[in-house]
């Protein structure tokens with residue numbers, strides 16, 4: 001086992017502990033919204049285009065037309081938690097990503113063709129009235145597979161960051177003359193597979209919520225039957241996602257967590273947090289069930305969007321607590337000295353708020369524009 005790091009020997013944290021924890025979890029929650037839509041939504045869009053109903057193909061076209069913007073948003077939102085990982089968790093983050101270096105670097109190499117694939121498909125939807133060329137369909141399927149692979153590599157990297165006990169064994173198995181080869185993966189970790197699958201369940205539920213939000217706020221030119229279909233299909237999709245989430249979550253908590261971690265998470269407010277995380281998907285599910293027989297109204301869709309955002313936020317919070325508990329024996333981030341540097345914090349906050357402002361404006365323009373656009377989904 002790696003000897004624990006003395007937090008007092010580390011350079012001081014330039015931001016308060018609570019600030020780092022809050023913005024890391026908030027940043028990851030914002031990252032998860034669009035990330036979930038390309039993680040599960042992209043694959044769903046390909047399947048619906050291939051063998052879905054007329055309405056299914058319409059949703060597939062709508063989501064794929066929006067996907068280039070969603071990928072841009074998701075990547076930028078991912079930078080926020082990455083920043084705070086590097087500020088407070090660098091001792092664990094760099095050690096882990098060096099062990100898995102080639103796979104970690106491959107994320108960039110895989111993301112570029114995945115992004116081009118999304119663009120090729122979306123542009124085909126816009127320009128090819130006679131239906132999509134086969135190479136564009138292949139590009140769409142390729143992108144869907146690449147994003148799932150990237151998600152696999154991310155889950156590997158982040159789970160390895162806290163699986164400190166495995167580092168020396170992985171180093172021994174993946175090094176020559178003491179130099180690491182960077183070819184290690186964390187697939188032998190019991191928590192890895194359920195953790196990876198858990199995110200996919202969340203992604204199915206987020207895609208279901210997006211289907212309702214899109215139908216109520218952006219698809220106003222689509223016909224009524226499409227929007228009624230959207231409500232009922234979204235409920236079925238959310239139900240499938242909730243079952244997947246419950247199965248992967250139970251495997252993760254009861255089948256893969258160390259006993260000590262489970263004991264900590266079953267005590268006091270952490271126990272309340274764990275139960276809230278398990279039950280949170282129930283709220284958007286109930287709202288969808290109540291509205292599944294009619295076209296979604298804007299207020300209901302907003303309620304469903306906020307409820308799903310709540311699901312992602314409570315998951316990001318639990319994940320953050322578990323990350324700190326898993327790392328504590330090796331690196332206790334809460335014990336690192338603080339020397340708060342106010343000016344970079346003010347700059348970060350100003351840019352963060354301005355960024356959210358710009359995104360809010362972009363969404364408002366999209367809502368306005370949707371009132372005038374014809375039902376173009378390229379199917």
Ligand code: HEM
Nearest residue numbers: 024028039075078079081082147150151154155158195199
């Ligand atoms: C290059 C742009 C991206 C950046 C900067 C980024 C950043 C991050 C960060 C910082 C985290 C961990 C957050 C934390 O521990 O608090 C994370 C987690 C994650 N990201 Fe991204 N991400 C990016 C692209 C992607 C892509 C393309 C996918 C594909 C599906 C993806 C899927 C995931 C998943 C599944 C997790 C959770 C892994 C786990 O902990 O199990 N990300 N991302």
